[in-house]
Amino acid sequence: MITSHNGPQPADFTDVRATNLAVVLRFVREGAPCSRADIAASTGLNKATVSSLVADLIDRRLLRETGLTENRVGRPATMLVLDGSPYAAIGIEVNVDYITAVAVDLKGEQLLNWRRAFPGGTSSAGQAVAAVAAIAKRAVSRMTREARQVLGLTVAVPGLVDVNGTVRIAPNLGWRDADLGGDLMKALRDPGFPVLVDNDANLAALAECRFGPHGDVGDLVYVTGEVGVGAGVVMDGRLRRGGHGYSGEIGHVEVDPGGPECRCGRRGCLEAVAGIGAILARTAPGAPPAELAAEVDEVVRRAKRNDPEVLALLETVGRGLGKGVAIAANLLNPEVVVLGGYYVPLGPWLLGPAEDEMLRRSLAPGAGGCRLVVSTLGHRAAALGAAARVLDSVDSGRLPPRP
Numbered sequence: 001m002i003t004s005h006n007g008p009q010p011a012d013f014t015d016v017r018a019t020n021l022a023v024v025l026r027f028v029r030e031g032a033p034c035s036r037a038d039i040a041a042s043t044g045l046n047k048a049t050v051s052s053l054v055a056d057l058i059d060r061r062l063l064r065e066t067g068l069t070e071n072r073v074g075r076p077a078t079m080l081v082l083d084g085s086p087y088a089a090i091g092i093e094v095n096v097d098y099i100t101a102v103a104v105d106l107k108g109e110q111l112l113n114w115r116r117a118f119p120g121g122t123s124s125a126g127q128a129v130a131a132v133a134a135i136a137k138r139a140v141s142r143m144t145r146e147a148r149q150v151l152g153l154t155v156a157v158p159g160l161v162d163v164n165g166t167v168r169i170a171p172n173l174g175w176r177d178a179d180l181g182g183d184l185m186k187a188l189r190d191p192g193f194p195v196l197v198d199n200d201a202n203l204a205a206l207a208e209c210r211f212g213p214h215g216d217v218g219d220l221v222y223v224t225g226e227v228g229v230g231a232g233v234v235m236d237g238r239l240r241r242g243g244h245g246y247s248g249e250i251g252h253v254e255v256d257p258g259g260p261e262c263r264c265g266r267r268g269c270l271e272a273v274a275g276i277g278a279i280l281a282r283t284a285p286g287a288p289p290a291e292l293a294a295e296v297d298e299v300v301r302r303a304k305r306n307d308p309e310v311l312a313l314l315e316t317v318g319r320g321l322g323k324g325v326a327i328a329a330n331l332l333n334p335e336v337v338v339l340g341g342y343y344v345p346l347g348p349w350l351l352g353p354a355e356d357e358m359l360r361r362s363l364a365p366g367a368g369g370c371r372l373v374v375s376t377l378g379h380r381a382a383a384l385g386a387a388a389r390v391l392d393s394v395d396s397g398r399l400p401p402r403p
């Protein structure tokens with residue numbers, strides 16, 4: 001029942017149905033293959049309702065039947081699995097040195113994965129919108145050619161994104177109050193699917209929970225390892241955005257009062273001490289942003305050769321990172337902190353000192369059981385999370401029209 005100023009009224013029938021469709025869809029996502037009777041028994045919906053909901057979901061090609069199973073007590077039952085093959089969710093990440101685009105189907109199977117160099121650090125917001133719109137159009141037309149309906153598109157941005165999708169501040173991109181979502185809608189000529197904008201770390205944390213090996217972890221912190229450093233915080237299985245959506249700016253906690261100047265204008269921020277820019281400022285000063293990936297590869301090569309200068313630098317960066325991670329561990333007691341982006345190839349040299357520092361600075365023994373690991377999703381994490389946000393909205397009842 002929904003209470004209004006006219007007194008209690010029945011909830012809108014379509015709302016109830018959408019909610020129930022979402023309940024069934026989520027159950028099959030987690031429990032497939034399963035029968036209609038399994039769904040009824042586990043969700044508490046009656047069998048007639050489940051049959052009607054399943055018929056609707058099959059009609060929309062979100063579920064399909066896979067034949068009978070005989071290994072059961074009683075009559076053989078028709079089993080159901082997710083379908084979703086006529087659909088695609090698109091995720092795009094724009095960052096200081098690249099744009100990544102991925103598309104997945106409803107089951108999370110990857111349909112495309114593109115990465116291209118992009119000078120985000122020196123481009124205007126207008127140039128970035130044009131570049132994101134160009135790659136978005138290509139991804140949409142690829143999906144359309146494959147006869148897939150695009151369910152939505154989310155763009156990941158390294159900066160503060162408010163609840164309306166406006167990028168308030170993206171220091172490393174030089175953006176302020178950029179209406180990226182609105183501009184993209186115009187560039188895509190009102191494409192008929194939702195276009196969302198979100199913070200890269202938040203989306204990467206969603207990706208770790210949905211596509212990474214941490215699906216059963218309720219409390220997780222993801223730390224981006226790009227030029228910018230930010231955190232996505234998942235607590236009790238839910239992304240925690242804070243009051244205005246600005247949580248997780250771990251890159252701007254001070255870890256070294258006398259440290260280098262940060263792009264935010266302060267000194268000694270985690271990002272300025274342990275961001276990728278801080279590493280390359282020492283190993284490849286003046287390198288253009290488009291060559292970051294190649295420069296990081298060179299750092300890895302030098303570390304593998306036991307170059308003492310690089311090893312000392314990575315030890316210092318790892319310790320700085322550990323100071324930041326310890327703050328998250330003391331404050332949130334996560335089960336796991338996942339280091340992403342360029343921290344992945346540098347992980348063999350960063351993890352040891354970072355973990356040491358985290359353990360030293362945590363009040364709880366063993367940092368409260370917090371494990372420090374590198375991402376298995378690499379640079380795709382934020383874009384995959386962007387696509388995951390589209391799937392989340394389907395799972396919560398925003399179903400596509402019948403194809």
Ligand SMILES: [Zn+2]
Nearest residue numbers: 252262264269
């Ligand atoms: Zn800062």
